[in-house]
Amino acid sequence: MMNRLLAVTGAALLITLIIVLSVPVDTSIQATRFDRASLCTDPPVDTPFSQAGLNHLLSSAPTPDCSHTVSLPYRSEADGIQLTRSSVGHMARAWYRLRYDVPAKWKTDDQLMIYSPRVLGVAWQARVNDQVVADNLDDWRMTWNRPLAVRLDSAHFRPGDQLVIAVGIAYEPQLGHALARVSVGPAPALAQRLAIREFLQFIMPVACSVTLLAMGVFFLLFWWSRRAERTHLFLALSCIAWCVCNLQYVLPRRDDPVLNAWYSAVAGPSIAWVMWLMYLFVLQLDQRFSRVIALVMPPFVFIMTFLALPIVPLNENVGTYYQGTNLIVAALVATRIGWIAIHGGSIELRVIAAALAITIVGGAHDVGLVAQRIDQEGIYLLPYCSMLLFGSFLFAVQRRYVHAINEYDALSSSLARRLSERERELEANHARLLELERAHTLTAERHRLMHDMHDGLGSALTTSLAMLEQGNVDAAELKSLLLDSVDDLRAVIDSLEPLDGDLTSVLATLRFRLGKRLELAGIALEWDMQDLPALSWLGPPQALQLIRIVQEALTNVLKHAHATHLCISARSSGFFIEVCITDNGCGFDTATAPTGRGLRHLAQRAASLNGSVVIESRPGSGTTVRLLLPIAIRGALGRCSN
Numbered sequence: 001m002m003n004r005l006l007a008v009t010g011a012a013l014l015i016t017l018i019i020v021l022s023v024p025v026d027t028s029i030q031a032t033r034f035d036r037a038s039l040c041t042d043p044p045v046d047t048p049f050s051q052a053g054l055n056h057l058l059s060s061a062p063t064p065d066c067s068h069t070v071s072l073p074y075r076s077e078a079d080g081i082q083l084t085r086s087s088v089g090h091m092a093r094a095w096y097r098l099r100y101d102v103p104a105k106w107k108t109d110d111q112l113m114i115y116s117p118r119v120l121g122v123a124w125q126a127r128v129n130d131q132v133v134a135d136n137l138d139d140w141r142m143t144w145n146r147p148l149a150v151r152l153d154s155a156h157f158r159p160g161d162q163l164v165i166a167v168g169i170a171y172e173p174q175l176g177h178a179l180a181r182v183s184v185g186p187a188p189a190l191a192q193r194l195a196i197r198e199f200l201q202f203i204m205p206v207a208c209s210v211t212l213l214a215m216g217v218f219f220l221l222f223w224w225s226r227r228a229e230r231t232h233l234f235l236a237l238s239c240i241a242w243c244v245c246n247l248q249y250v251l252p253r254r255d256d257p258v259l260n261a262w263y264s265a266v267a268g269p270s271i272a273w274v275m276w277l278m279y280l281f282v283l284q285l286d287q288r289f290s291r292v293i294a295l296v297m298p299p300f301v302f303i304m305t306f307l308a309l310p311i312v313p314l315n316e317n318v319g320t321y322y323q324g325t326n327l328i329v330a331a332l333v334a335t336r337i338g339w340i341a342i343h344g345g346s347i348e349l350r351v352i353a354a355a356l357a358i359t360i361v362g363g364a365h366d367v368g369l370v371a372q373r374i375d376q377e378g379i380y381l382l383p384y385c386s387m388l389l390f391g392s393f394l395f396a397v398q399r400r401y402v403h404a405i406n407e408y409d410a411l412s413s414s415l416a417r418r419l420s421e422r423e424r425e426l427e428a429n430h431a432r433l434l435e436l437e438r439a440h441t442l443t444a445e446r447h448r449l450m451h452d453m454h455d456g457l458g459s460a461l462t463t464s465l466a467m468l469e470q471g472n473v474d475a476a477e478l479k480s481l482l483l484d485s486v487d488d489l490r491a492v493i494d495s496l497e498p499l500d501g502d503l504t505s506v507l508a509t510l511r512f513r514l515g516k517r518l519e520l521a522g523i524a525l526e527w528d529m530q531d532l533p534a535l536s537w538l539g540p541p542q543a544l545q546l547i548r549i550v551q552e553a554l555t556n557v558l559k560h561a562h563a564t565h566l567c568i569s570a571r572s573s574g575f576f577i578e579v580c581i582t583d584n585g586c587g588f589d590t591a592t593a594p595t596g597r598g599l600r601h602l603a604q605r606a607a608s609l610n611g612s613v614v615i616e617s618r619p620g621s622g623t624t625v626r627l628l629l630p631i632a633i634r635g636a637l638g639r640c641s642n
Contacts, residue, residue, distance in 0.1 A: 029103050031113075031185025037096040038066035039074070044092040044173050049122075051137050051255045054091075057170050058125040058135065062095040070096075073376040075120075076176040091122060091170050094177045098165040100184045106159040111187035114165060116148040117197055117377045120178035121171035126150045128157075129164050141253035141260060144370070145380065147197050151187055180376045197379075202250060205383035209246040212386060215394075216240035231400075234281035235393055238274055242386045245270040249383055261310035268308040268322065272301045275330050278356075278389075282337055285396060286349050290336050300329060320371045327363050334360050348396035355392035359385040501534035503577060503629070506543050507570065510550055518566060521558055523583075528569035532577055537610075537633050545605045546629075549613070552602055553581045553625045561585025561623060572631065576611075579627040587617045 040063045047053045076094070102112070114126060123140035126133050126148070134150040136143060148167065157163055165184065171177035183190055216239030223232035248267040253260050276297045304326065334356040341353035362381035368374040511527065518525050538546075550568075557563055563585030570579045599615070602625075606613040610630050617623035 029106065029110075029186050029189065031115075031183045031189045032100060034098050034182045034184065035072050036069055037072055037074070037098050037179070037182065039068045039070045040066035040095050040097070042093040042095075044090040047091040047170070049257060051140060054123045054140055054170050055135075055137055057091060057093060058123065058137075058168055061130060062093070062097070062127070062166050062168060066095060066097045072096075072182060073118075073178065073180040075178040075372045075376065076171075078174055078176040078372075090173060092173055094121070094169045094171060096167045096169075096179050096182070098167075098182060098184065100163045100165055102157050102159055102161045102163060104160045107186075108154055108159075111154075112152040112157060112163075112184070113187040113190040113194075114148070114150040114152070114167075114182065114184050115190045115194055116167070116180050116182045117193075118178070118180045119143060119146075119148050119167070119169060120176075120372055120376065121169035123170045124148060125168040125170075127166040127168065128152065130166075131156070139252050141255070145201065145249055147194065147201070148182075149190075149194050176372065178372050178376050201379050205246055205249040205380075208383045208387050209243050209250060212239045212243040212246065212390065215390065216243060231281065231284040231397070234277050234284065235397065238277040238281055238393070239390060241270050241273040241277055242390070245274060246383050246386065249380060258310070265308045265310055269301070269305040271323070271326050272304040272329075275326070275333055276301045278393075279333055279337070281393065282340075282349065282352060285352075285400075286340055286345060288340050293333060293336055297329075297333075320367065323363075323367050323370065327360070327367055330363065331360050348399050351395055352389075352392045355385075355389045359389050501536055501538045503532050503535055503538065503546075503570065503579075504529050506538070506546055507550065507568065507579070510547055510554075511568070514551070514554055517558065518554070523557070523563055524565050526565065526567040528567060530569075530571040532570060532572055533631055535577070535629070535631060537630075542609055545608055549602055549605050549627060550579070550581065552605075557581075557583045557585065557623075561587075563622065575631055577629045577631060579629065581625040581627075582622065584622040587619050587621050587623050589619055590615060590617055 042063065045057070047057045074096075114128075121143060123135065123137055123143055125135040125137075133152060133156065136146065136148075139146065163184075165182075167179065167182065169177045169179065183193070216236045219232045219236035219239065223229065223236060226232070244267060251263075253263055279293065279297060304322070307322070334353070337349070337356060338353040341349040345353070359382075362385035365374065365378070366380045366382050369376075369378055369380060507529070511525070515525060554566075557566055561583045563583035565584045567580070567582045569582075570577060572578075602613045606627060610633055612628050614626040614628070615623065616626065
């Protein structure tokens with residue numbers, strides 16, 4: 001979706017720009033395009049390759065007799081090529097002469113413009129009526145890629161005048177000279193052509209260079225965070241290398257020959273580096289490679305880089321052959337990539353192969369333009385081909401990224417599905433475990449109840465039955481045994497009530513069960529319960545043990561104490577809860593009283609609750625049974641250990 005939006009936005013901006021640049025200028029006088037001109041040339045002289053030398057060459061007036069007429073655009077024949085580098089060379093002048101009649105209805109405030117899309121030579125100068133009006137000596141090394149545009153104000157002419165316009169070109173005879181068609185007319189009428197030319201020939205290459213540099217930095221940073229993926233490294237270096245290559249179309253060159261030589265040494269071989277890095281990038285997409293290319297490309301790149309260095313005495317004007325060699329090698333590499341793409345290549349590789357083919361055609365066009373073999377009014381296409389080619393690279397990277405995202409989504413979906421299945425399995429296992437735990441709990445509870453009833457109720461009933469069978473029946477004793485059996489049965493039932501760790505509820509239930517018996521025995525009950533914390537360890541088995549402890553203490557009061565008052569209290573103290581059962585009965589001497597089975601049972605049951613029982617009594621002063629219970633089992637154990 002985002003790619004489509006960007007494409008639509010870019011297309012809309014391009015269409016808007018074309019419409020704006022194509023709007024005709026409202027002017028009553030149209031520009032005149034000259035298809036023919038008079039040409040005269042001067043013999044070559046030794047001239048330094050510098051601004052001062054060229055200024056001296058162009059300073060003298062042109063030959064007045066220019067009888068030779070040529071058609072524009074015109075290209076002269078070259079006399080050969082100078083291979084060695086030199087600071088002084090043979091240079092000549094060529095003068096193209098035109099005659100322009102200023103219309104009588106010329107607006108006095110309009111400027112006049114002389115415009116030609118391309119001049120090929122070392123430098124140029126424009127004269128009107130033998131007066132110098134403009135030259136490009138400040139930027140003469142960029143003559144090959146700058147249009148000729150001269151503006152004249154009304155001080156140089158009047159309506160109805162005939163202007164003799166001479167365009168002088170300083171050139172090297174071994175390379176020749178060329179001039180595209182010349183247009184003369186009102187500046188507003190030609191300004192649009194100049195703007196379009198500068199946009200296509202200068203502004204757009206600058207934008208392409210900036211875009212390539214931004215892409216290179218972006219992918220370089222991306223590679224830095226994931227250095228194992230060399231795809232982004234080769235793509236970043238390719239972008240940066242082609243950005244350096246594009247600089248020769250946009251950056252002005254220095255007049256200093258040493259600086260210019262090093263400038264050419266950097267920009268010239270960059271296209272060879274681009275080819276090598278692009279091939280390495282393509283290898284990341286498809287591992288099928290040519291052993292010949294893999295062996296030949298590195299030495300070729302280094303040789304071309306070495307030949308471009310200033311220490312090699314080659315004239316920079318051999319650039320046509322230099323770039324022609326690069327073009328041939330690039331065509332071979334593109335052919336290999338195209339063959340791989342056709343024979344089982346991915347859609348990404350096929351798009352790259354198509355973009356490479358178009359780029360090779362654009363490169364051939366530019367080499368022909370440098371060699372003056374095609375229309376001189378054309379523009380260089382390689383900056384635009386670079387965007388097309390790297391657009392195909394971005395397409396490949398985007399496809400790989402989307403493929404990785406889809407694989408990640410598929411893997412995430414698979415993991416989510418497997419996780420859901422595992423969750424269902426765990427839920428089923430958990431349900432089975434809960435069922436097993438429930439069955440185990442029921443079984444354990446059943447066994448506990450059977451054990452408690454066997455030891456308590458069963459024992460009392462068995463004793464009662466034995467007394468009846470032996471005929472040795474004492475009504476009071478039998479009644480006591482049966483009451484104990486009922487109390488034990490009630491204790492077992494009470495221990496099954498939901499507790500939530502509430503000790504007060506357990507004691508209150510016991511009070512309800514035994515309150516009537518205490519009342520019948522003439523014992524007044526005092527109840528003193530403070531706010532007690534919940535006991536997390538208090539479950540049914542523990543509640544039964546607690547009930548039996550208190551029940552045993554109350555039974556002793558009923559049988560032996562002869563008491564009239566009984567107090568049951570409970571309070572929390574530190575890590576413990578203290579339950580006290582105090583009566584005002586006859587009491588006994590704890591030092592001399594024998595330790596019976598009942599007292600041992602109290603101590604054993606308290607110990608099973610990680611607590612303890614303390615009995616305080618004196619003859620005639622009643623008895624107090626103190627039961628200490630831990631609030632938390634771990635805390636109680638720690639407290640005891642201290």
